[in-house]
Amino acid sequence: MNKILIIEDDPAVSKGLEISLKNENYEPLIENDGEKGFQTALKIRPGLILLDIMLPNKNGFDICRDLRLSGHNFPIIMLSAKAEEADKVIGFELGADDYVTKPFSVKELMARIKAVLRRRSVIVSDFDKYEFDDVTLDFSKLEAKKGNKKIDMSLKEYEIMKYFISKEGLIVTRNDLLDEVWGYENFPTTRTVDNYILALRKKIETNHSRPKHLLTFHSAGYKFVK
Amino acid sequence: MNKILIIEDDPAVSKGLEISLKNENYEPLIENDGEKGFQTALKIRPGLILLDIMLPNKNGFDICRDLRLSGHNFPIIMLSAKAEEADKVIGFELGADDYVTKPFSVKELMARIKAVLRRRSVIVSDFDKYEFDDVTLDFSKLEAKKGNKKIDMSLKEYEIMKYFISKEGLIVTRNDLLDEVWGYENFPTTRTVDNYILALRKKIETNHSRPKHLLTFHSAGYKFVK
């Protein structure tokens, strides 16, 4: 997931970036045409896009906006020769993650790439407070309460709850959870999931052996209901 | 530092905004009168102002202009029923940061608030004295006290405290700190952060091994509470 798509029509710039990125163990790919770049982005789903603004066929702003409109949220860093604030603002409003003006120092750009990727790797979806029954979860403060008693939950437990909540009312299989919460780095057994369910039930359910929110669906998975 | 002043005379709108903002962990405050809103802005120095245009006593354009004239640069997002481009231009020329036409989607407005605050977040943090428990920090004089004993703190320690304070109650990851306090020039390891935490705890906590203000959140980061 460290593919980086460079959409940039000046070979001097793109070649330089390619070399620097390879040095940092990313996998750079160059497109020098706006429309083709856009298509490639959709196809290869890069981990990050370095996006020039002035491009043949489709400019950077349009690419950024269209990617966002079509529901993709690849991290995007816009590159531009113009230092004007206006460009910057537009870039951010279209959903760019960062904005770098040429000429830029390679070191700085690398740092910004790292920063953007780091920020993204943490954030998942866009609610950070959620309530059901007598339970309150605050994901940005990592605070949880049942009634007026604080609940101690680990980060992984928050992540699991967040995933369940985002799928409220739907069956979530153990493999869904392993893929989405644990990711592709770790491969615990499906039993691990059951253990977390148990732990969560003890925390959020009034009677953990008669769950009302984290329900079992035999030989399918679990379902969270509000 | 996340107070948001809503100056809006339609309760249907302001109440709705209040609820949404609370959900996002902001602290909304409503004024329904132009002149009073203006005075309140001067008094409470909000982190951002949501400003309607049509208002009793003093309209939004005047409020915006007068705030800027009196040297304040709170981020301002203008709200208006009129979609006319003219309004837009005037709003920006008066120094508004963004402009949203009613009816607006709450999600969009929240996104714009975040975007404006992000753009501004580099500049703001305009407090230079802060107190909690028996600790006093003066960021412009670089003086600190616990009880009546002076504390020796390095500049970086002041910067870290300032960042924590600006995120009071929220989780701050080590990477947040590295991005925001250290910036893009230096890349110390995350262990460096822990060491600063230790040093700061020894200085500001009464019992550094039982911290009450700089709290650890395992596998997430730290949180400052007042």
Add this chain to the structure above:
DNA sequence: TTCATTTTTGACAATTCTGTGACAATTCAA
């Protein structure tokens, strides 16, 4: 330059979290 201070790193200890397997309980299907 030297010296004092600040910043960073690395090592190790202490703590917390995760994952696993065993066994019990439950569910399903025939």
Add this chain to the structure above:
DNA sequence: TTGAATTGTCACAGAATTGTCAAAAATGAA
């Protein structure tokens, strides 16, 4: 109703993270 499969439950080992200290490296002033 019975047996196989699935899920509930628990306690423990070892992984991973954080606390802590001391020493090395960097910085800045005299």
